[in-house]
Amino acid sequence: MNISTLCLGILALGEASGYEIRKRFEGPFRHMHEPSFGSIYPALAKLTRDGMVSCTVHSQEKRPSKKVYSITPAGRLALRQELESALPGPDRIRSDFLVTMLFSDILSPDFIDAAVTERIAFYNELGAVLQSNECGGNAGREFVRGYGMAVCRAAVEYLETVQRSTQDRETLTAA
Amino acid sequence: MNISTLCLGILALGEASGYEIRKRFEGPFRHMHEPSFGSIYPALAKLTRDGMVSCTVHSQEKRPSKKVYSITPAGRLALRQELESALPGPDRIRSDFLVTMLFSDILSPDFIDAAVTERIAFYNELGAVLQSNECGGNAGREFVRGYGMAVCRAAVEYLETVQRSTQDRETLTAA
DNA sequence: GCAACCTGTATCGGGCTGCTATATGGCCCC
DNA sequence: GGGGCCATATAGCAGCCCGATACAGGTTGC
The missing domain is CATH 1.10.287 (Helix Hairpins)
Structure with missing residues (x-):
């Protein structure tokens, strides 16, 4: 399970920007994973290149414009295949x-x-x-x-x- | 907390080889950390260079010879300073x-x-x-x-x- | 007899984190 | 009113770490 799959999964639950994906792992999900911006943005770029997600720029007043990503049918298929390809391995913990x-x-x-x-x-x-x-x-x-x-x-x-x-x-x- | 500090800590509990350090994190400690050989061996090399540990080669019959590392007084001091320099941060989990x-x-x-x-x-x-x-x-x-x-x-x-x-x-x- | 596994050290590629840069606006305090 | 700090938002980079691989000999098992 790499960060690309993780992002793809989040986008399967609804469209989001890179920043928003990160925010979801700060609140109620922070006990399962805490991906960094440095891994999320490259992952989204690669997913876009591979046709797994599409990207549209949303301009906002009084805020920087953001790139909102949506999962494509190809992305949904790849996500299922990736997740079901093997049972999840043991948790990696560094305490x-x-x-x-x-x-x-x-x-x-x-x-x-x-x-x-x-x-x-x-x-x-x-x-x-x-x-x-x-x-x-x-x-x-x-x-x-x-x-x-x-x-x-x-x-x-x-x-x-x-x-x-x-x-x-x-x-x-x-x- | 990096792998060097982790190795130094294990060596503070008793001398060990790189292989043995890894083994300790397979049994009853695998819920706290699972360092890889690829990080342990370079860490031990660096600790030796820095005078934190000393290394002696033990020849064994019917087994490969191993390098047994012991913590030095300087290493013991550095370990305490490193651990007490700040309260431990949150666990990093990837589930x-x-x-x-x-x-x-x-x-x-x-x-x-x-x-x-x-x-x-x-x-x-x-x-x-x-x-x-x-x-x-x-x-x-x-x-x-x-x-x-x-x-x-x-x-x-x-x-x-x-x-x-x-x-x-x-x-x-x-x- | 040979395949599979255990002990043991070591390196390398690539993935990920944490830090930094950049731009913009809001809020608080002196 | 201006300086500092925080939030939003994207992006790049150094360095750490994991997983895989290589190598070498011994032991266990079929």
Whole structure:
């Protein structure tokens, strides 16, 4: 799965500009992928060259004009073939947080505590964003939303349990 | 957080070869990072050049000889400074599975069902690997293990709930 | 007997991220 | 009122990283 396929998929749900595609992965989809502008714009250019999408320039008042892309029938076909060509592979994860925690023995307890506290706040916020995003309509969107919420909840629960047990230990040591 | 820092951290837990570093991220750590050989070997070469690690060749009978790397005092200092220089940023996730599910409306129900079933099996297996890995000793390792297990459990629960409700709907439709 | 797989190191192409540039307008604060 | 910062919008580039490949010998399995 490359960024071209990802863009094609988003455009299958409705036309959008490169900027708008990126924005969709900041709100309620940011737990599944976060493509950068540096990969989205070249991907759209290539898709246009290959006839998978068509592009029309929309002039806007008081804003820069934007290029709105629409998926073509050829694009829709290619998208289905690409997605169904194989079962999705395992998620690629790079968690700086978990790496930091893995080496917690050589770091200061205050730093570790701050990292955990920040992470709890982060997942609480993400959970709230997912919950408030009613979105409706599309079953796929609902699934992704529900998945994100389930994982967020589990992460917060685990982090809070660990934090409480750490605090208890400190209280005991102090006493 | 780059691969150099990651390697330095692993070496802070004990000396290892490039191959062994990779292996550690296949078993119980594969939910946090999966660095490739193509990034590990250049990283180790650079760390050696910079005096962060030292390298000795171990000849082995009936096996290729290997280069075993050890962290130096300078490396230990640099690792702490690097890790404590900022709180860890958000996880970078690329989930082909969630992307596929997002576009489930335009894919065949059989394919979606197969993808969900496969994913349940995957997380069940990962959960089992994490559980069986007693590891002990290091608090960081315990934390990462517990986190992985919590997330796995939540994912499986959610996926199974969705799958059951889909089956119920099919039963209703058939009746 | 030979195919398939494991240990082990290393390189290379290409994909992607993060940063920067560029242009324009709105908002806040001093 | 002007300086700084943020949002919209597109685009290019350096550098990091992944996946594939090469190479070499050993072991397991049929």
